[in-house]
Amino acid sequence: xxxxxxxxxxIAEPLKSLGLTKYEALVYVALLKASGxxxxxxxxxxxxxxxxxxxxxxRLSQKHLVSVSNTxxxxxxxxxPDDAIDLLMRSIESDATRAKTExxxxxxxxxxxxxxxxxxxxxxxGDDQIRSRLFELLRGARSSVQIIFYWDHLKExxxxxxxxxxATVRVDIITDRFTTPVPDRIHVTVRTxxxxxxxxxxKCMAGGVVIVDGKQAMVVMGSKEEGFTAxxxxxxxxxRFFTMYWNFFSSWIRT
Amino acid sequence: xxxxxxxxxxIAEPLKSLGLTKYEALVYVALLKASGxxxxxxxxxxxxxxxxxxxxxxRLSQKHLVSVSNTxxxxxxxxxPDDAIDLLMRSIESDATRAKTExxxxxxxxxxxxxxxxxxxxxxxGDDQIRSRLFELLRGARSSVQIIFYWDHLKExxxxxxxxxxATVRVDIITDRFTTPVPDRIHVTVRTxxxxxxxxxxKCMAGGVVIVDGKQAMVVMGSKEEGFTAxxxxxxxxxRFFTMYWNFFSSWIRT
DNA sequence: TAAATGTTGTTATCACAAAAACAACATAGG
DNA sequence: CCTATGTTGTTTTTGTGATAACAACATTTA
Numbered sequence: 001x002x003x004x005x006x007x008x009x010x011i012a013e014p015l016k017s018l019g020l021t022k023y024e025a026l027v028y029v030a031l032l033k034a035s036g037x038x039x040x041x042x043x044x045x046x047x048x049x050x051x052x053x054x055x056x057x058x059r060l061s062q063k064h065l066v067s068v069s070n071t072x073x074x075x076x077x078x079x080x081p082d083d084a085i086d087l088l089m090r091s092i093e094s095d096a097t098r099a100k101t102e103x104x105x106x107x108x109x110x111x112x113x114x115x116x117x118x119x120x121x122x123x124x125x126g127d128d129q130i131r132s133r134l135f136e137l138l139r140g141a142r143s144s145v146q147i148i149f150y151w152d153h154l155k156e157x158x159x160x161x162x163x164x165x166x167a168t169v170r171v172d173i174i175t176d177r178f179t180t181p182v183p184d185r186i187h188v189t190v191r192t193x194x195x196x197x198x199x200x201x202x203k204c205m206a207g208g209v210v211i212v213d214g215k216q217a218m219v220v221m222g223s224k225e226e227g228f229t230a231x232x233x234x235x236x237x238x239x240r241f242f243t244m245y246w247n248f249f250s251s252w253i254r255t
Numbered sequence: 256x257x258x259x260x261x262x263x264x265x266i267a268e269p270l271k272s273l274g275l276t277k278y279e280a281l282v283y284v285a286l287l288k289a290s291g292x293x294x295x296x297x298x299x300x301x302x303x304x305x306x307x308x309x310x311x312x313x314r315l316s317q318k319h320l321v322s323v324s325n326t327x328x329x330x331x332x333x334x335x336p337d338d339a340i341d342l343l344m345r346s347i348e349s350d351a352t353r354a355k356t357e358x359x360x361x362x363x364x365x366x367x368x369x370x371x372x373x374x375x376x377x378x379x380x381g382d383d384q385i386r387s388r389l390f391e392l393l394r395g396a397r398s399s400v401q402i403i404f405y406w407d408h409l410k411e412x413x414x415x416x417x418x419x420x421x422a423t424v425r426v427d428i429i430t431d432r433f434t435t436p437v438p439d440r441i442h443v444t445v446r447t448x449x450x451x452x453x454x455x456x457x458k459c460m461a462g463g464v465v466i467v468d469g470k471q472a473m474v475v476m477g478s479k480e481e482g483f484t485a486x487x488x489x490x491x492x493x494x495r496f497f498t499m500y501w502n503f504f505s506s507w508i509r510t
Numbered sequence: 511t512a513a514a515t516g517t518t519g520t521t522a523t524c525a526c527a528a529a530a531a532c533a534a535c536a537t538a539g540g
Numbered sequence: 541c542c543t544a545t546g547t548t549g550t551t552t553t554t555g556t557g558a559t560a561a562c563a564a565c566a567t568t569t570a
Contacts, residue, residue: 011354011357011358011361014350014351014353014354014357015350015354017274017346017347017350017351018347018350018351018354019272021555021556021557022556022557023556023557029358029361032358032361032362032365033361033365034365035365035367036367036375038518039518039519040517040518048557048558049557049558049559050518050519051519051520051521051558051559051560052556052557052558052559054518054519054520061378061380062380064380064381064383064384067377067378067379067380067384067487068377068378069375069376069377069378070375070376070377070378070486071375071376072518072519072565073517073518073519074518074519075375077377078362079384080362081354081355081358081359081361081362082355082359083384083387084358085351085354085355085358087381087383087384088351089347089348089351091272092272092273092344092347093344095269095270095272095273096269096272096273096340096343096344098269099266099269099270099273099336099340100336100337100340102266102269103266103284103287103336103339103340104336104337106266106284106287106288106336107287107333107335107336110287110288110289110290112290112291120291120324120325120326120330121324121325121326122322122323122324122325122332123316123322123323123324123325124322125316125317125319125322126319126342128319128342129319129322129334129338129342132338231325232322276528276529276530277529277530278529278530293545294545294546295544295545303530303531304530304531304532305545305546306531306532306533306546306547306548307529307530307531307532309546309547327538327539327545327546328544328545328546329545329546
């Protein structure tokens with residue numbers, strides 16, 4: 001018995017994002033396994049140095065995660081995990097909403113030079129950010145959307161978004177496999193590019209190009225393992241290059 | 256211009272609970288005020304050392320809170336505050352739910368010596384914990400509840416909870432001001448204790464005693480500023496003492 | 511009873527890593 | 541040339557992790 005509980009380490013890990021230190025997490029988990037334990041028992045059970053157990057339990061008590069007995073030796077009781085985590089989350093959530101309102105106010109008040117985004121090429125990291133910016137971009141389309149995509153994980157959402165665009169928007173799609181029926185204003189070209197072309201080769205590589213209204217362009221590439229990277233720009237050179245790329249790709253693919 | 260932004264410090268504060276460091280928060284807030292700024296501009300605007308701005312922006316980029324341009328000098332754009340905070344919160348929430356399930360499993364599997372709570376007196380800190388344990392205790396009442404409370408902030412919830420108890424539970428209440436009509440099985444004694452008694456003196460002091468089924472007792476005291484502290488016990492001596500206290504208080508108050 | 515032993519709770523101290531703050535340097539662009 | 545940028549390295553600081561020593565008290569053993 002009294003093994004160092006290798007699983008305890010992994011269990012304690014997510015607690016650290018909730019504001020607990022390593023020791024706090026370890027002791028709390030140990031206390032869950034032995035409610036009403038003494039400091040020494042917790043020391044043995046958690047692997048935390050005995051002398052450190054006392055200040056750690058003090059901190060946990062101040063965070064309202066444990067209650068303490070008045071006996072000698074002191075005994076400790078954990079707050080039920082659900083209550084404890086709800087407690088921590090409430091605190092974090094309140095901070096989050098406060099931050100949200102204050103930061104949104106700051107962001108709204110800041111006068112943004114409209115030229116800020118012009119002539120620059122932005123790198124975007126993170127699947128969520130890319131997704132968010134991509135659909136924001138598409139929903140802003142007014143006259144035309146030209147899109148090449150060779151990926152799967154956003155295909156459905158992408159198609160429904162494209163279909164929901166106003167009828168005045170001309171949509172050109174180049175992709176592999178496409179089964180959904182579409183209205184006339186949407187032109188779909190299906191073609192699996194050869195391996196040599198580099199895009200969509202093998203397992204998880206994916207990529208895409210989106211040009212909206214001939215004024216905004218976004219390029220995405222990456223793999224599911226290494227994550228995705230995207231470029232976005234309204235710079236004329238950037239637009240020209242990828243419009244040319246689109247034209248070339250489009251005509252080449254019809255051969 | 257370029258004042259050190261004293262408000263920035265307080266605005267950046269709640270971001271730290273979301274896993275950002277001081278610098279990360281400061282730079283992000285500064286970037287909200289000046290989208291598309293360069294590293295040097297952010298240094299001047301945030302007060303963060305210029306050399307530190309680069310690694311900080313690198314970290315923010317990895318956390319998907321900013322996007323970077325490819326120009327020279329580099330320019331940076333913030334992710335919209337709402338998106339950014341939602342992003343951070345989602346990550347924390349997923350950790351929280353994971354922790355909740357795993358910890359609940361641990362807590363459920365642990366065999367809890369039923370005698371653990373016996374004969375011990377537990378200190379409980381934190382308004383929420385006290386509230387939670389208090390109502391848990393009341394809802395567990397089977398035959399009797401004796402309660403003295405001189406506080407306001409839980410009065411309503413307390414009364415509704417007491418009214419919702421089974422008809423087989425005899426309820427005795429001693430408190431100040433009481434207006435709600437109650438069924439016969441509930442006995443209410445109203446009396447404002449003199450200042451000298453020490454309970455409920457002045458502004459925000461408050462206190463209370465609860466005895467459930469003659470087997471469990473909880474005592475609460477504190478002030479709204481300093482917070483509350485509670486004692487809970489099933490120890491016979493503890494119960495005896497406060498039952499006696501209750502009897503004394505009850506008879507004295509009727510004079 | 512008195513000495514030896516063990517446990518508890520506390521305090522002081524040291525080690526270590528991350529973050530914060532500063533200094534130095536190479537270089538690109540005006 | 542000079543300024544500003546971007547990068548690198550070093551120092552200081554802070555919070556946490558880790559070890560040792562200590563007083564108070566209880567228990568055991570001679």
